[in-house]
Amino acid sequence: MISTPSSEEHRLEALGWNAYFEDQFQKQLNELHAGGIGSDSEPPNLTPARVAFESRQQYRVLTADGERGAKLSGRMRRGETLPAVGDWVFFIPPDDGDDETVTLQGILPRRTCLSRKVAGQVTQQQVVAANLDHVFLVMGLDGDFNLRRLERFTVMAHESGAQPVVILSKADLSPNAIEARLDAQQVAPQVPVFVVSALAAEGLEALRSFLEPGCTVALIGSSGAGKSTLLNRLCGAPVMATGSVRQGDDRGRHTTTHRQLVLLPSGGLLVDNPGVREIQLWADEDALVTAFDDIEALSGDCRFRDCSHFDEPGCGVRRAIREGRLDAARLASWQGLEQEIQRLELRKNIAERRRQDRQLGRLYKSVQQAKKKRQR
Numbered sequence: 183m184i185s186t187p188s189s190e191e192h193r194l195e196a197l198g199w200n201a202y203f204e205d206q207f208q209k210q211l212n213e214l215h216a217g218g219i220g221s222d223s224e225p226p227n228l229t230p231a232r233v234a235f236e237s238r239q240q241y242r243v244l245t246a247d248g249e250r251g252a253k254l255s256g257r258m259r260r261g262e263t264l265p266a267v268g269d270w271v272f273f274i275p276p277d278d279g280d281d282e283t284v285t286l287q288g289i290l291p292r293r294t295c296l297s298r299k300v301a302g303q304v305t306q307q308q309v310v311a312a313n314l315d316h317v318f319l320v321m322g323l324d325g326d327f328n329l330r331r332l333e334r335f336t337v338m339a340h341e342s343g344a345q346p347v348v349i350l351s352k353a354d355l356s357p358n359a360i361e362a363r364l365d366a367q368q369v370a371p372q373v374p375v376f377v378v379s380a381l382a383a384e385g386l387e388a389l390r391s392f393l394e395p396g397c398t399v400a401l402i403g404s405s406g407a408g409k410s411t412l413l414n415r416l417c418g419a420p421v422m423a424t425g426s427v428r429q430g431d432d433r434g435r436h437t438t439t440h441r442q443l444v445l446l447p448s449g450g451l452l453v454d455n456p457g458v459r460e461i462q463l464w465a466d467e468d469a470l471v472t473a474f475d476d477i478e479a480l481s482g483d484c485r486f487r488d489c490s491h492f493d494e495p496g497c498g499v500r501r502a503i504r505e506g507r508l509d510a511a512r513l514a515s516w517q518g519l520e521q522e523i524q525r526l527e528l529r530k531n532i533a534e535r536r537r538q539d540r541q542l543g544r545l546y547k548s549v550q551q552a553k554k555k556r557q558r
């Protein structure tokens with residue numbers, strides 16, 4: 183079959199390519215050309231691809247012509263942004279051999295980006311997946327079910343720029359699925375909530391509308407929540423390994439160890455992730471406001487504009503709790519997340535100042551060295 187540019191474009195679109203990435207790609211090509219790369223009349227010949235898998239800076243990428251291995255160019259390895267699963271990257275097409283590992287030359291700016299803070303004391307962003315349209319927050323209707331964790335995940339998803347969707351899984355195990363759905367809807371007021379059973383293949387058709395060709399969705403949730411089982415069901419094939427949960431507390435065994443982007447035969451792309459229970463937020467106030475827009479609306483009734491809804495007089499939020507219009511646990515949760523975000527902000531500022539100090543230090547040193555040289 184002769185491959186025409188338009189059919190190649192179609193195959194890229196099935197991987198999530200669109201006018202935004204086309205535009206960004208052209209800009210980078212023009213910059214490279216202006217920098218003397220390519221021939222006099224033509225910009226360099228580069229092939230776009232989407233990152234499907236990463237492990238220790240070894241990549242698998244999806245191209246219009248299939249999947250292949252990839253590694254980073256030296257410049258990319260030293261760069262500030264390393265490609266993550268879901269990123270659009272580009273490489274110089276090799277002359278020979280489809281199975282040759284290609285070298286990635288650049289990365290296109292992300293449309294959306296799902297992030298967390300790295301575990302521990304370091305103030306650093308960890309990218310979970312890039313260029314998502316939706317995030318499926320998967321929570322089992324067994325011992326996994328936890329509204330406070332759902333709130334945290336919702337803030338994380340809102341921060342990403344992608345739209346959150348709550349998936350309550352393992353409906354076949356719970357006689358209380360309807361109540362659970364209402365409770366979840368209360369803590370995620372603007373977010374669609376679905377109840378599914380991947381095992382009994384129930385409720386899955388409703389998820390297909392998020393997985394139109396070219397749409398990308400990440401699955402996040404605890405280990406054992408049923409993310410990989412759901413992916414396999416939607417895929418119609420056992421692409422990902424699944425593992426049983428522990429008896430007693432329904433916790434999973436971290437069966438999925440690497441995130442992976444999977445192109446569904448029916449269209450759409452799903453990113454399966456290793457299970458996470460305790461995520462630390464990498465988010466700002468805006469994401470909190472969006473996730474807690476009920477508290478935001480109630481705070482319009484507070485006497486003080488900067489009310490912390492703690493012990494100020496005339497607090498509209500606390501009045502709503504007294505009158506049974508808001509759950510006290512939800513306010514406590516908001517306050518906890520608000521403090522976490524403020525602490526993060528502070529730590530980001532300190533880290534930024536240290537970075538600037540180091541930069542100044544280096545500058546000072548090089549000026550001193552230049553002076554000495556001149557004196558000699």
Ligand SMILES: Nc1nc2c(ncn2[C@@H]2O[C@H](COP(=O)(O)OP(=O)(O)OP(=O)(O)O)[C@@H](O)[C@H]2O)c(=O)[nH]1
Nearest residue numbers: 380381406407408409410411424425436437438457
């Ligand atoms: N009863 C029931 N069990 C399910 C359902 N979906 C998944 N499970 C079971 O839950 C266990 C965990 O499923 P996985 O799909 O491996 O969970 P995961 O979220 O991918 O877990 P990690 O990869 O560890 O993060 C397996 O034993 C599945 O068979 C469901 O709808 N109903």
Ligand SMILES: [Mg+2]
Nearest residue numbers: 409410437438
């Ligand atoms: Mg899994």
Ligand SMILES: [Zn+2]
Nearest residue numbers: 484489491497
């Ligand atoms: Zn208040």
